[in-house]
């Protein structure tokens with residue numbers, strides 16, 4: 001180990017710590033500027049970005065539409081986290097935690113806000129009665145959805161941060177989080193050796209929650225770390241990820257709230273995908 005650091009008695013905010021997201025990270029909550037959110041015609045208004053947490057929700061919405069549930073039509077608005085949109089006053093009213101994704105359901109008498117990606121998945125799955133698996137597997141569904149929410153911060157905020165975003169490579173955190181990510185991948189690989197999907201035969205919101213983080217990692221698409229993590233070892237995760245990736249709704253969901261060639265920064269109708277998928 002080469003780095004040494006003696007913490008001061010009281011921590012203070014060093015604005016320039018050199019990490020990739022240093023200019024956006026703050027030790028205080030709340031809005032930094034006034035900005036109303038745009039509102040479209042559909043009852044469901046999603047404010048998000050096509051990161052793994054954001055994609056979970058657009059995949060579910062597209063899967064609901066694929067089933068012919070027209071009440072799941074939605075407007076998706078890009079919240080560019082690199083530009084600090086998550087700190088605008090309108091967004092903070094929807095999510096006091098200033099993280100994408102956030103949903104506003106305007107279908108009832110009063111708008112209902114939902115934040116935290118798994119809460120949005122569960123809210124929509126319950127609202128439309130879909131993708132929850134068999135009733136007797138409810139506990140299994142909750143377990144895997146919560147597993148994802150508890151585990152992914154070790155992959156993203158832990159491994160990904162220190163491997164790809166920290167100002168210089170540090171052996172201790174990279175070692176610690178690589179070990180944990182590999183353990184998590186092995187948890188999934190063993191489970192998927194005996195199950196087609198996370199809940200067995202049923203494709204559910206547990207798959208939609210886990211796939212954007214761990215499917216991407218198994219395919220070597222997280223942090224350019226496929227070789228480092230020897231992801232080829234996780235053959236069952238790769239088989240499962242390929243199967244999910246081939247679904248038309250997943251192909252569409254992955255394009256939403258991203259900028260650039262062939263992507264859809266804002267989404268308002270099925271026609272927006274014409275020529276893209």
Ligand SMILES: N[C@@H](CCC(=O)N[C@@H](CS)C(=O)NCC(=O)O)C(=O)O
Nearest residue numbers: 051053081098099100101116117118
């Ligand atoms: N637990 C939250 C995490 C959401 C999250 O971390 N979102 C990230 C993008 S993937 C974000 O908005 N980051 C902006 C920031 O940290 O300022 C969820 O699952 O919704």
